[in-house]
Amino acid sequence: MKETVLVTGGAGYVGSLLVPRLLREGYRVRVLDMYLYGDEALEGARGNPNLEEVRGDIRDRDLLRRALAGCDVVIHLACISNDPSFELNPALGKTINLDAFEPLVQEAVHAGVQRFIFASSASVYGVKDVENVTEDMPLEPLTDYSKYKAMCEGILARYQSPDFTTVTLRPATICGYAPRQRLDVVVNILTNHAYHHRKINVFGGEQKRPNLHIADMVDAYMLMLTAPANRIAGKVYNVGGENHTVHELAEIVRGVVGDDVTMETVPTDDPRSYHISSAKIAAELGFRPSRSIADAAHGLVEAFEKGLLPNAMTDARYFNIKRMQELNLQPTAQAA
Ligand SMILES: NC(=O)c1ccc[n+]([C@@H]2O[C@H](COP(=O)([O-])OP(=O)(O)OC[C@H]3O[C@@H](n4cnc5c(N)ncnc54)[C@H](O)[C@@H]3O)[C@@H](O)[C@H]2O)c1
Known part of the structure; x- marks a missing residue:
């Protein structure tokens, strides 16, 4: 039997494709999620005896302990x-994106977890003039979302052993x-507008x-699950x-x-x-994406x-900001 994998946020956009894949490949999967964007994401996988869903908040330390x-x-x-x-709510965001992180790592160590894979973001670099931003370049995050990702990376690095x-x-x-589905990320926005409005506004361009x-x-x-520990330990990959x-x-x-879709260029204040x-993940681990933007x-x-x-x-579920406005969550942990 393969390992048991806890996927926090497993009912989100990436999780909804990752969790079924893990199950297909024989992993036991536990999802810990508040299901902010609805219950349907994992519907196709429900009933699989290797899937366990824990509805709750990563800020709830007792729940973390049980889930791990x-x-x-x-x-x-x-x-x-x-x-x-x-x-929309920076205090709430900080409790989830930063404050909950170190307790999660500590509880993972305590539970005997052997591998911790963290979803940071390429936005930690900020904006650089060089043509190819590599992992060794300084992090200059421009927003709190990115700043907290960078801080979590630093916290995680301290626990490497x-x-x-x-x-x-x-x-x-x-x-x-x-x-x-998320329809608030650039290619998905463009495709949604092109398909439904037959028109794309290109901001800047x-x-x-x-x-x-x-x-x-x-x-x-x-790949991060199967790569030998000594190849990836403490590493960061774009x-x-x-x-x-x-x-x-x-x-x-x-x-x-x-071809009937029209395009209009609109000035942007976000250039x-x-x-x-x-190149690093390709050179060290042989990983190369195999799908194109057109495929997406x-x-x-x-x-x-x-x-x-x-x-x-x-529908607000496709747009994180709209859904968060509807939910109006508080910066305290939600009881499970
Ligand atoms: N989607 C992208 O373009 C992108 C790019 C770079 C990095 N990432 C990172 O990848 C990860 C997944 O992104 P995504 O697009 O799937 O996001 P998403 O918003 O679709 O999913 C996040 C999930 O986390 C859950 N969640 C939020 N707060 C929680 C809490 N306190 N306790 C338990 N569950 C909670 C939500 O219910 C949701 O299901 C995120 O960490 C994101 O920052 C995403």
Whole structure:
């Protein structure tokens, strides 16, 4: 029998594709999540005897202890997971994205977990002029969301030991279809507008934004589970796919959705340009993304056509900020 993996935030966008994959590959999976974006994300996996779902808050230390009992690996995804949702309630965001982190790591060590995989973000670098931002470059996060990711990386590094392998991934922005859908990330926004409005507004356009197909993101987490401990211990890896300008992304999406889609360039007050290098994970672990931006757009179009994403322009579940506004959570742990 393979290991037992605790996935915090396993009912989120990435988790909703990762958890079924872990189950298919024979892992036992425990999900700890508040299900902020609904119960449906893991519907397809329910009934699998290797899946256990714990509904609750990572800020609840007693619950953490119970959820970690018997786990070999933690994949930590739970988070207020973008800048606007974070800024809606910074006090709440800090309790989840920063304050809960070290207790989680400590409880993981205490429970005998052997490997801890942390979802950081490529946004920890801030904006740099160099063409390819590598892992050794200084972190200059521009927002609290990114700053706390960077601080958590530092905390985790202190717990690295021969018995506790820690590894941090810094993913690019994710795109493509998953059972819990986010339509508030750039490629998905463009595809949603192109498909439903036959029109794309391109804000700015010349800024580069690295993106990664969600299935490649899942592959990267799977690799972190199986890579020999001595190869990844204490390491940090960028994980990105294609670096494109927003204008290029819009052209790719239009190429998939249809030539009738019109494009309009609109001035932006967010001219930030990112471009990350994912050469380290390729060189050290042989990881190379295998899906394209066009694949991600195709996947979304297929989902729209099958009716898998009803009310795609309006349902708050697809837009983290709208959903967080609806929920109005408090900066204290929610009882399980
Ligand atoms: N999606 C991206 O483009 C992207 C890019 C880089 C990094 N990441 C990181 O990857 C991780 C997963 O991202 P995602 O897009 O799947 O996010 P998501 O918002 O879809 O999922 C986050 C999950 O965490 C849960 N959660 C939030 N607070 C919680 C709490 N206090 N206790 C328990 N559960 C809680 C939510 O209910 C949700 O299911 C996040 O850490 C994010 O910062 C995402």
